[in-house]
Amino acid sequence: MRELDYIKYLRGFGDRPKEVLVGIGDDAAVVKWPREDLCVLTTDMLLDGTHFRLRGGRRGLVGAGLSSPQRICLWHDLRLPAATITDVGRKAITCNISDVAAMGCRATLALVAISFPTLTKMSFARRLFQAMRETALEYGVYIVGGDTISGKGPLCICVTLLGRAEGLRPVTRSGAKPGDAIMVTGRLGGSILGKHLSFEPRMNEALYLNKNYQLHSMIDISDGLSLDLGHIMEESSVGAVLYEKDIPIAEDARRLSKKTGLSPLHHALTDGEDYELLFTLNPREAERLLKDDTLKVPITLIGHIRKEKGLFLQSPEGKLSRIRPEGYEHR
Numbered sequence: 001m002r003e004l005d006y007i008k009y010l011r012g013f014g015d016r017p018k019e020v021l022v023g024i025g026d027d028a029a030v031v032k033w034p035r036e037d038l039c040v041l042t043t044d045m046l047l048d049g050t051h052f053r054l055r056g057g058r059r060g061l062v063g064a065g066l067s068s069p070q071r072i073c074l075w076h077d078l079r080l081p082a083a084t085i086t087d088v089g090r091k092a093i094t095c096n097i098s099d100v101a102a103m104g105c106r107a108t109l110a111l112v113a114i115s116f117p118t119l120t121k122m123s124f125a126r127r128l129f130q131a132m133r134e135t136a137l138e139y140g141v142y143i144v145g146g147d148t149i150s151g152k153g154p155l156c157i158c159v160t161l162l163g164r165a166e167g168l169r170p171v172t173r174s175g176a177k178p179g180d181a182i183m184v185t186g187r188l189g190g191s192i193l194g195k196h197l198s199f200e201p202r203m204n205e206a207l208y209l210n211k212n213y214q215l216h217s218m219i220d221i222s223d224g225l226s227l228d229l230g231h232i233m234e235e236s237s238v239g240a241v242l243y244e245k246d247i248p249i250a251e252d253a254r255r256l257s258k259k260t261g262l263s264p265l266h267h268a269l270t271d272g273e274d275y276e277l278l279f280t281l282n283p284r285e286a287e288r289l290l291k292d293d294t295l296k297v298p299i300t301l302i303g304h305i306r307k308e309k310g311l312f313l314q315s316p317e318g319k320l321s322r323i324r325p326e327g328y329e330h331r
Contacts, residue, residue, distance in 0.1 A: 020109065020144050031109065031144070031162075040163035040170055042099040046092050048154035052083045052197070085124060087197040089131025092157045095222070097139050098201035098275045100163035102220040104171040104210030107163045107203060110136055112146035115156040128157075139203060168210050171279070176217040176236035181286035182303040185295075186276040188225055189253025189267035196273035205295055206277055213289055218279035224272035224327025230311060232280065233325075242269075242303040245316045250274075270326045280305055 021030040033039060048054055083091075093110065100107040112132060116125060125148075136143055141161070185202055202220070209215055217236060219228050225247070233240055244265065253267035260267075281289070286301055303314075312320045 017108075017142050020142065034164070037167065038105075038165035038170060040100055040103050040105045040165060041160070042096055042163070043158060043160040044092075044096050044099065045156065045158040046088065046095070047156050052088050052091065054083060054085065054088065054155065083197055085127045086131040088155075088157070089128045090135045091197055092159050093132050093135040093139075093141065094199065094201045095275065096159045096161040097141065097203055098199075098220045098222070100161055101201050101203040101206040102171075102218055102277065103163065103165075104168060104206050104215060104218060105163040105165050106207060107139060107141050107161050109162040110141055110143045110146075111160040112143055113158040113160075114146070114148050115153060116148065116150045117155055118150050118152060120150060120155075132159075139201070166207075168207075171206075171210055171215045171218040172235070173217055173219050173232045174235040175215075176232050176238050176280040176305045177282075178238060178305055178307040179283065180216055180280035180305040181283050181301050182229070182240060182242070182278070182280050182305060183286060183289070183299055183301050184221070184225070184248065184276055184278050185297045185299055186274065187248040187250035187253075187268075187298070188221065188274050188276065189250045189264060189269075189271045190256040191250075191252065191271050191273040193252040193256060195250070195252060195275075199273070199275040201275060202277045202297065205297055208295060209277070209279065209289075212292075213281055213285050216280045216282070218277060221274045221276045221278050222272060224270045224325075225274075225278065226269045226311060226323060226325045227272070227327030228278055230325030232278070233305075233309070233311065236305075237309075239306045239309045239311065240303055241306060241312045241314050241320065243301075243314050246300060246302050248298065248300045248302070269323075272327045 019032050019034075021032055046052060092112075096110070097107045114125075114128070133143055185205060191199070206218070217232050219232055221228050223231075226242075229240055229242070247265065247268050249264045249268045253264045253271065256267055257264045289299060290301065311323055311325055313323050314320055
């Protein structure tokens, strides 16, 4: 694959919103940002073998075996389920959108840098970009530039995403207060059975919450409920209690439990890559939110923030047990 041919192919799409004055093809994109609005920036890197495993291995890079359905591998096999190039392109965009959503902001523009293995075919590179472009446009995001190289290493994709606060206050991890309710969207655990590739970033939900409720802190669950809550605890200098009986457990966590021997609760607490929103707010605001039927995704109150440090699990009988924040670590 020749880089100049690929760039020419990318320029052919012509996706450009009105605020982008210069897009793909120049040394840098030029953007006219609305006055007084805040810009939110995030970047995430996906590496073959760490964040995904292409179906067909290296053969997939030269056009073979990309359309078969995903196979399921056991969590404790330490092997990722095989993914299609469409899966990979989609995830490269959505995991970044989820980061912007975690700030309660709107994703808008993206820069994409890709390192292709040597001998990658143009057809493969095109399918990857098409998946990324289609996913981005689905969420109102435009790819306005980036870089491509090739080398001896595995496929590596790095996406940098720009977001707008739209006059809102970005929600950070550091604002949790003692007494806050801890809430979460969706259901948790078992993402390795498919959700880690097919999740929907909660951007619209995050924007709605930020516009209509006084959120104190927020994060997306990429590393695992307990570990990501640990990030909020550390940044806010607080502790937390989770209510065992109220943690929303996904059916995939129950299915995975039968294969791993670990409890569904363990998977809900530690699996990661659910990409749900985890946030804290005043109990009165939480009570109001629980009565709000505007959002289609379920929202559950799962615990509270406390002044004393440490993470605790409260049993249905009220007994507190200290637990260690655990989750997925990228290696």
